[in-house]
Amino acid sequence: MNTLSIRQSVVDLCIKLSHIGYLAGTGGNIALRIDAERFAVTPSATDYLSMSAADVCVVRLSDLQRLEGERTPSVETSLHARVLRQRPEVLCSIHTHQPVASACALLGRSLEVDNEATRRVIGPRVPLIGYMPSGTGLLAWMVGRAIRPDLNAYLMRNHGVLCCGSSLEAAVASVNALENLAHRHLAQRITQQISTHPQRAAALKRVLHTLETP
Numbered sequence: 001m002n003t004l005s006i007r008q009s010v011v012d013l014c015i016k017l018s019h020i021g022y023l024a025g026t027g028g029n030i031a032l033r034i035d036a037e038r039f040a041v042t043p044s045a046t047d048y049l050s051m052s053a054a055d056v057c058v059v060r061l062s063d064l065q066r067l068e069g070e071r072t073p074s075v076e077t078s079l080h081a082r083v084l085r086q087r088p089e090v091l092c093s094i095h096t097h098q099p100v101a102s103a104c105a106l107l108g109r110s111l112e113v114d115n116e117a118t119r120r121v122i123g124p125r126v127p128l129i130g131y132m133p134s135g136t137g138l139l140a141w142m143v144g145r146a147i148r149p150d151l152n153a154y155l156m157r158n159h160g161v162l163c164c165g166s167s168l169e170a171a172v173a174s175v176n177a178l179e180n181l182a183h184r185h186l187a188q189r190i191t192q193q194i195s196t197h198p199q200r201a202a203a204l205k206r207v208l209h210t211l212e213t214p
Contacts, residue, residue: 003040006040008053010040010056011053017048017096018049023048023097026045026048030093031083033084038060038067040057041056041059042057042074043074044071044072045072059073059077059081061084064081083143083147087164092167092172093171094164094172095156095162096161097160098160100186101181105128110128111182121152122174125151126151126154127146128154128155129142129143129146129155129157130142130157131156131157139159153175163175
């Protein structure tokens with residue numbers, strides 16, 4: 001099976017997410033299932049806007065052996081493999097440093113999903129996965145413990161976000177739905193702080209304005 005078109009899809013998605021500010025430089029990574037035995041994953045330390053399909057790696061799901069690609073697979077390859085192994089219906093897994101959801105990951109709390117439309121995309125809640133260093137087996141293990149069949153978005157403390165979906169489009173929808181949920185969550189927290197800390201109201205209102213400005 002020729003994997004070039006799948007690897008190009010990974011490149012195209014990286015560029016799309018970079019343009020909307022969810023990926024930047026070499027931060028974040030994407031995995032796209034090819035079949036039951038293989039998946040494509042972004043290479044390590046490669047700028048998304050200069051990446052080519054040949055740079056994208058094809059990795060064996062069972063042991064993470066690189067099968068194709070001119071570069072080293074992402075350090076988070078094992079993290080994505082956990083998702084794809086435990087959720088066989090998932091086609092695409094995305095790790096971003098998207099700004100507002102990543103800010104929520106610094107707060108150390110899971111998010112409850114506040115409306116039915118968002119629940120249909122990402123599930124009833126967004127769990128918080130405890131901190132472990134990037135690219136480590138411990139982080140992949142902790143992600144594996146948190147994965148549930150009805151949850152498509154996860155916060156990784158002090159690290160960023162992990163989203164997945166049954167198609168490339170569904171995974172991107174999860175990323176967008178999580179960012180919108182995070183906006184609403186932080187805006188609500190800041191508004192509450194304004195009412196309870198009037199001495200800090202002016203500064204908090206400036207933060208709220210920044211958050212709400214596209």
